[in-house]
Amino acid sequence: VEHWVLHVDLDQFVVAVEVLRRPELRGLPVVVGTVGDPSRRGVVSGCSYEARTFGIRSGMALREAHRRCPQAVFLPPDFEAYRDASRRVMAALRDSGHVVEQAGWDEAFVDLRGTEPEHLARDIQTAVRDRTGLVCSVGIGDTKVRAKVATALAKPAGVFRLSTDNWLEVMGEYPPRRLWGIGPRTAARLAALGIHTVQALASADPVALHAEFGPVHGLQLIALGKGEGPSTVTAEQPPPRSHGHQRTFDVDTADAAALEREVASEARTLAGELALMARTATRVVVVLRFAPFDTHAHGVVLESPTVDADRLEAAALEALGRFSLDRPVRMLGVRAELAGTDSDLGAPLPPAASTP
DNA sequence: TCTGGGGTCCTAGGACCC
DNA sequence: TCTGGGGTCCTAGGACCC
DSSP states (O other), X not given: OOEEEEEEEETTHHHHHHHHHOGGGTTSOEEEESSSOTTSSOBEEEEOHHHHTTTOOTTSBHHHHXXXXXXXXEEOOOHHHHHHHHHHXXXXXXXXTSOEEEOSTTEEEEEEESSOHHHHHHHHHHHHHHHHSOOEEEEEESSHHHHHHHHHHHTTTOEEEEOTTTHHHHHTTSOGGGSTTXXXXXXXXXXXXXXXXXXXXXXXXXXXXXXXXXXXXXXXXXXXXXXXXXXXXXXXXXXXXXXXXXEEEEEEEOOHHHHHHHHHHHHHXXXXXXXXXXXXXXXXXXXXXXXXXXXXXXXXXXXXXXXXHHHHHHHHHHHHHTSOOOSOEEEEEEEEEEOOOTTSTTOOOOOOOOOO
């Protein structure tokens, strides 16, 4: 039996959800940003194809997007609406009867045993559109990497297949940056080694990559160049390992007392959220981003896993105390690392507090 | 006009132990 | 006075992704 992995990815997800409930936005440049207000600090989290023609891209500073297209419609994100749409999309996928692995709000892998994967891809596109009004693209691959990369070639609204047979033929001349897992830093390091294409990466000298990236990562990169990697689709999602919040200030602050208040209240908020999640924290990490942009973190291990607000607050303040607060701060974050759950089969639980 | 917020995973290097 | 290896655990930070 043939084994295929499908990667389903919604087209322009957040903007599509907005347009769905406000049809008058259709055809307009629409930008959904961290905050809806382009005069504040934030980035573009989604933009319509019309906005793209002005050079607006996901991840771009909101102010820059506004400069490029002042007449665009700027919207704040509506996480409830996206979560709801995401649930309906995933339900439609699961009803296909195949194993579905959610890989984000707007994307999932689908396991397919059988021939003619394009037929299932088209069926999935139709089902998702009928049940949610949203359009998706589908990549087909014999590995997850190939399926994921194929989706980019399928957009918008299409289907594309990548397998051992056509991988190098299709991808060989693209820059390695197009591969899933190669970001700007790795791409630059590869370029410094003279590796500018997927083909060059696939046939790179293992010794050279070992020297630059280490034994494990080096060989992984070559495999990535060949499109090789895992092809297992798993329905169960592992429980989250951490949970937290961060906030970028509109104006940098060097007010230590204000930062302390913020950290304390954030730690208490976290305590409430962890209780709702039925999880306990093992460690509290405070992250500060100093102006202009250097980020540092300090963590404090809790004596025993807890959701107690007083203890989380004390740990967070202790972590904050490790910083020297002598420079303006632009972002503050508090994160809890979580104890394992009973469902973590085989994963050792952290040592329990032994109270004699 | 600088660069969000939610995460995950990997690694370098120090501490400590045998 | 100088100095081996191996192993583990922990922290901070880097890199990446959506």
